[in-house]
Amino acid sequence: MKIIRKLALGFAVAAATHITYAADTGFDMQTVDPEADRIALQNYYKSRFPDTELADYVNGIYSVDADSREQWVELEEFPPYEFDVEKGEELFNIAFANGKGYADCFENGGIGIRHKYPYWNKEEGTVKTLEQEINECRVKNGEEALKWSKGPIAQISAYMAWTSRDKVFDIQIPEDDPRAKAAYLEGKKFFYSKRGQLNLSCANCHLQGSNIRIRADLPGPQLGHVTHFPVFRSKWGELGTLHRRYSGCHRDSRSDPLKPQAEEFRNLEYFQSYMSNGLVANGPGARK
Amino acid sequence: MNKGLIIAAVLALAPTFAAAESFQNAFEMNRAMYGKGHVFTWQGKQYTTQHEEEAEAAVKATKANAEALLDKAKAKNAEVAELGYEWKLTRGLLKEAQTAIDEGDYQKALNLAAQAKYHARMGIQQYHYAQANWHLAVPQ
16 A cells, blocks of 8 residues: 555656646647746846846847947947938828828827837737838828838838837737737747758747857847847848848748748747837847 | 655656657768768668668659659648748759759759758758747746
C-alpha cells in the first residue's frame, strides 16, 4: 500500500509539471492569455537587463546599450525626423478635393490617437492599423491611396504619433469577439516561428538576440518595439513605417517577404503592441 | 530521495528522453559531418547522404529531364508559398533554371531546379517544425 501511495505521488508530481506547463504557456485559443504573456515578457527583460527601467524600453536598443545610447542622445538634439513631422503636419492639413480632410476620418480630429492603434474592428473582423486607416480615409474621400512603406504616409503617421507622445498604450482584445484573440494568437505565433533560409524567427533577434551583435547591428528588445514608429533609420536615410521594417526583417531572414499591411503583419503588430501596453507612445523615433 | 518517487517520475518522464534516433537525425548528422555521397548505417541498413533532389538531378542532361524537374520544383514551391513559408531566392532559381533550358544548358538547369526544389521542401519542413515547436521560445 505504501509503495502504491508513493508511486501515485510520484506520478502526480510528474504530471503536475505538464499541467503547470499547459496552464502557463497559452498556445491555443483555450489557453492563450495576453496579459500573462505581457507580464512574462516584462519579467524576462527585468531578469535579462536588471538595470533598465521598464518605461525606458520605449527607446529600443538605447535602453540596454549604453554606448549606442550616448550617440543617440546626441542625435536627438537635432532629430533627423523633425522635417518629416513638419511635412506630415502640412500634408495632414491639406484638404482633399471634396473639401474634407484626415481630421474628418479620425476620432478627436486625428490628434493624440496613435497609442490606440492597432485595434480590433468587430464589424470588419480584422485588425486595423493607423496607416491602413490613413489610406482608407483618402480612398473614402476620392483620393488615391498612398504607398505603404515610406514618404507621405510615413510623414502623416509621424505627425499623428508626434501629437500622441507620452500617451499610454492600452491595446484592447475584446472578450466578446473570439476572432480578436485569434488574431492576437496568430501574431504571437508569427513572432515566435522560424522562417526563411536563415531559419530565424522575430524572437531570435528581438528576444533572445536583444543587444547581441549580429555583424554590426544590435537588435532592439521586443518590449517597447512598436512605440517609436514610424522611425527615421540611418540605414534608410529616411522615414519608414513599422510594416516597412517588418518586410525588411522578413527579407533579411531570406523569406519571401509579405507586403506591408498584409493580415499577418497586422496581427503581428496587434500582438507586439499589446506587449507594449503600459508604455508610452514616443514616435517618431531615430534608429541606426 | 525516496526510491518509489524516483521510479515513478522516471517512468512518467521517460518518453521525453528515450526517443530513438530518427532516420532524419542520422541522415542530417552524417550529411553535416561527411557531406554528400557518404555511406552510413541506420538500424542495420546502409544509406547514402544524398538529398532526394541530388538524386533527381543525377539523370541524363536532356531537355525533357530538365523540364520535368523544373515542373516538380515549381509545384513544390507553390506548395510552400501556400503555407506562407516560401524562401526569398527560390523564384530566382526557378527563373534561372528556365533560362538555362532556353539556352540549352540542361545540366545547369537540372542543378538549379534541384536547388529550388530543395529550398521549397525545406520550407515545408520548416513550416511543420514551426507549427509543432514555436511555443518553445515563448518566455514563461
